[in-house]
Amino acid sequence: MDYQFILTEVHDRAGLIRLNRPKQLNALNGTLIEELAAAAEAFDADPAVGAVVLTGDERAFAAGADIREMAEASAVEMLLNDRIGKWERFRKVRKPMIAAVSGFCLGGGNELAMACDMIVASETARFGQPEINLGVIPGAGGTQRLTRAVGKALAMEMILNARMLTAEEALRAGLINRVVPAEQYLGEALKLANELAARAPLAIRLAKEAVNNAFETSLTDGLADERRSFYFLFSTDDQKEGMKAFTEKRKAEWRGR
Ligand code: HXC
Numbered sequence: 001m002d003y004q005f006i007l008t009e010v011h012d013r014a015g016l017i018r019l020n021r022p023k024q025l026n027a028l029n030g031t032l033i034e035e036l037a038a039a040a041e042a043f044d045a046d047p048a049v050g051a052v053v054l055t056g057d058e059r060a061f062a063a064g065a066d067i068r069e070m071a072e073a074s075a076v077e078m079l080l081n082d083r084i085g086k087w088e089r090f091r092k093v094r095k096p097m098i099a100a101v102s103g104f105c106l107g108g109g110n111e112l113a114m115a116c117d118m119i120v121a122s123e124t125a126r127f128g129q130p131e132i133n134l135g136v137i138p139g140a141g142g143t144q145r146l147t148r149a150v151g152k153a154l155a156m157e158m159i160l161n162a163r164m165l166t167a168e169e170a171l172r173a174g175l176i177n178r179v180v181p182a183e184q185y186l187g188e189a190l191k192l193a194n195e196l197a198a199r200a201p202l203a204i205r206l207a208k209e210a211v212n213n214a215f216e217t218s219l220t221d222g223l224a225d226e227r228r229s230f231y232f233l234f235s236t237d238d239q240k241e242g243m244k245a246f247t248e249k250r251k252a253e254w255r256g257r
Pocket of ligand 1 (some may be wrong): 025027028062063065066067068084104106107108109111130131134137138139140228
């Protein structure tokens, strides 16, 4: 498939989506978001792919929504276009998604990284929500996901006062999973994605759903949903194979059935 602002590749069983507007620091315009959603959905539907990595380039993962594109928009245009509504398509991706971040990861860029399931960062990565400098606030989950990830104190500072975090600070705050040397961040993310892709697919899918559910529901309902998914997995061939392989002291062969 030919895209204008992204590139896609497959590395073993990991699908890779590269944001490709390097001159604009991968600023997210409407077409790019459309393409991103379409590519993520295509990988989600592709049985050859078990997990997806989303990346930018060395200088920037993404420096936010495209400011030039929205600068003159009216509230009514923003509402009718509802570009951010399209981000919901991302949330529906069932396979694990990993953001591989180098350089600027700001505004909508940080929101995009946080919409993934895990974040692997280069030591050069910088995370922030600088929308306040433009007279607005985050619009694609920044106030919600960042607060859940790093807590109120740091989220307030980042969102109200445009504080940027280094990769090490983001790691300590619980925003990201790993920090690696600059030349390794993409390889590390692809390695992690391939590890996930080699695991039992149905269990991976329900595990992702269950963890995300922890942010949506009461503990009682979350525990009940988790338990139902756990019991359900006993109807799969993979559960029988996984437990049999354990007792036979061999590696399980997953079928996703
Ligand atoms: C459009 C952008 C952009 C953006 C950078 N560029 N960020 N264009 N939208 N968000 C463009 C610049 O205009 C410039 O183009 C080129 O990329 C390189 O950027 P420079 O500013 O020259 O680079 P540098 O001096 O290294 O500064 C990097 C930077 C700065 C600190 C990241 O670019 C910056 O502050 N960018 C904006 C960050 C931001 O405010 N993000 C939040 C956006 S609002 P030219 O043509 O001049 O060379 C948002 C809301 C999300 O994300 C809502 C939900 C989707």
